[in-house]
Amino acid sequence: MHPDYARIYATIQRIPRGRVATYGQIAELAGLPGRARQIGYALHALPGGSPVPWQRVLNARGEISLPGASGARQRALLVAEGVEFGDDGRIDLSAYQWRPRPARRR
DNA sequence: GCCAGGGCGCTAA
DNA sequence: ATTAGCGCCCTGG
Numbered sequence: 001m002h003p004d005y006a007r008i009y010a011t012i013q014r015i016p017r018g019r020v021a022t023y024g025q026i027a028e029l030a031g032l033p034g035r036a037r038q039i040g041y042a043l044h045a046l047p048g049g050s051p052v053p054w055q056r057v058l059n060a061r062g063e064i065s066l067p068g069a070s071g072a073r074q075r076a077l078l079v080a081e082g083v084e085f086g087d088d089g090r091i092d093l094s095a096y097q098w099r100p101r102p103a104r105r106r
Numbered sequence: 107g108c109c110a111g112g113g114c115g116c117t118a119a
Numbered sequence: 120a121t122t123a124g125c126g127c128c129c130t131g132g
Contacts, residue, residue, distance in 0.1 A: 023114050027127095035127055040113040044129095057113080065113040074113090 001045075004032060008042040015056045018082045019098040020091060022060045029100065040065070056098075062091040 011030040015021050021029075023036040032038060043054045055077040058064060064071045075085065083096055 024116085027114085032127095034115080036114040037112075037126095038114090038128055041129055044113060054113090059113080060115055067113085070113080 002042075004030070004038065005042045005045070007031060008039055009046075009050075009052045012043075012052050012054065012057060014100060015053055015098045017053075018096075020056045020058050020062075020078070020083060020093070020096050021098045022058055022062075022093070023065075024060055025097075026057060058091060062093040063089055 007030045008026060011026050012021070023039040026039045027033060027036045030039075039057065043052075043057060046052055046054055055074045064074050066074055078091075079085070083091060085091060
């Protein structure tokens with residue numbers, strides 16, 4: 001497995017329940033700026049039953065990027081943890097986006 | 107090897 | 120608010 005994947009997964013696992021992050025945000029936090037697309041790949045490669053909360057990752061517009069049944073599954077998981085969807089099928093990022101504590105300085 | 111298409115995103119118009 | 124163009128990297132044909 002690609003070493004970057006481990007960092008991607010580790011970052012995603014920091015997203016608290018009931019909050020969401022965007023692909024670009026994860027890429028950035030994982031030290032892979034500009035490679036949002038790779039996040040999607042990493043998640044796609046994720047085996048079922050892993051501890052990684054893949055459902056908490058959305059695109060920059062606050063919507064689910066998966067088509068069909070997969071998307072419905074993701075949505076159900078999010079709703080189950082308290083995330084609300086608007087009529088247009090989007091999530092209000094200003095309300096639900098995860099804002100990790102900035103890196104420590106010294 | 108080249109080409110096209112993806113769980114994406116930013117900027118410019 | 121939308122669209123077009125480009126950058127990124129991975130996979131499949």
